[in-house]
Amino acid sequence: MKNINDICTRGKKVIIRVDFNVPLDKNFNVTDNSRIVAALPTINKVAKEGGKVILISHLGRPKNGFDDKLSLHHVVSSLSILLNKKVSFCRDCIGDTTTKDVDDMENGDILVLENLRFYKEETQGDFVFAKKLSDLADIYVNDAFGTAHRSHASTAIIANFFPKNKFFGLLLYKELENLKRALENPKRPFTAIIGGAKISGKIDVIQSLFNKVDNLIIGGGMAYTFAKAIGGSIGKSLVEDDKLDLARKLIAESQEKGVNLILPIDSVNANRFNNDAKIIKSNISNINQEHMGLDIGAKSIEKFSEIILKSKTIVWNGPMGVFEMKNFQAGTKLVGKAICRATKNGAFSLVGGGDSVSAVNQFKFSKDITYLSTGGGAMLEFLEGKKLPGVEAILD
Ligand code: AMP
Secondary structure, three states: OOEHHHOOOOOOEEEEEOOOOOOEOOOOOEOOOHHHHHHHHHHHHHHHOOOEEEEEOOOOOOOOOOOHHHOOHHHHHHHHHHHOOOOEEEOOOOOHHHHHHHHOOOOOOEEEEOOHHHOOHHHHOOHHHHHHHHOOOOEEEEOOHHHOOOOOOOOOHHHHHOOOOEEEOHHHHHHHHHHHHHHOOOOOOEEEEEOOOOOHHHHHHHHHHOOOOOEEEEOOOHHHHHHHHOOOEEOOOOOOHHHHHHHHHHHHHHHHOOOEEEOOOEEEEEOOOOOOOOEEEEEOOEEOOOOEEEEEOHHHHHHHHHHHHOOOEEEEEOOOOOOOOHHHOHHHHHHHHHHHHHHHOOOEEEEOOHHHHHHHHHOOOHHHOOEEOOOOHHHHHHHOOOOOHHHHHHHO
């Protein structure tokens, strides 16, 4: 796999697809700059050797063309501070103004172009739009893992115009290396922990993990659908009634494949979806009609931790409960802690998905996890064994 370290970009115009889709507060300050930080190695490598850095990204989901609230000029000062270097901004991403701004660049300059999604052609994967972007540069680099599962103009189509000059950025390269490390010849036991709100978005990943893992732990809201599917009473807990058969099928499939599927034993229940709600703990299959399960209970945490501590490869996606509320965060926090301990004992751990990564950051576990992935959807699709268009476009 070719990455940007394989060439010298001095004097060349390098268009880099980054993921600057960062959260902004009401004054348009960047509240979490981790995606910008993750893109720095590639930007620095090109700028320091005298390449001209042209950065392209999306920000949010603009509905109807230009929207100042979603302009990428909001990220320029954060980037400039992190790089300790002047960063210029262009009010468009294609057209005459953009061409002129690019032509005016000196070696080592950094220019951020306006939000790609102000043009609907970006998400449509439009060929002409991709060609216009490609005309700005000599070299194309994809460093946006978060959008690598999308076949958009800037993530996949554009690569067609750089048959010999397309490269992985250092972040995207590192993401792929770490995901491959988990999936190709993993050290065993291999344990996956899948949580989050619903089964629906994670069926494919659960099924494909059955072919790879030794243990599959299920937590979070989706666990209650499993509990109901096997005859439990789950009160007002989150449930997908149209997925009960599927849950039973997944349980049967795990048995056929010899995978140890581990469901929570107990649950922390509340009478309202609120941190101050009255709490009652019970077996997960015995929640009374007035309550909903918002976290896994102590026995589940103990059982999950025991399995995690014996594992040598661990993949985690999705929280164990409503960790955003203090009274329902113990499951996510203690499962995270067990992963950190296993990692200290030599296991390889990979955590991905927006909510799991925020939980890891919130509990300050990031330094004790082997690799924190920047892509939620892209990581799931990779684990499902799907080909990511943004990756394939560079490989072919
Ligand atoms: P996902 O995007 O599918 O990974 O889901 C993440 C969300 O699931 C988080 O916002 C959690 O608060 C939520 N969640 C986790 N456990 C539960 C639960 N038992 N009931 C309701 N929501 C939950």
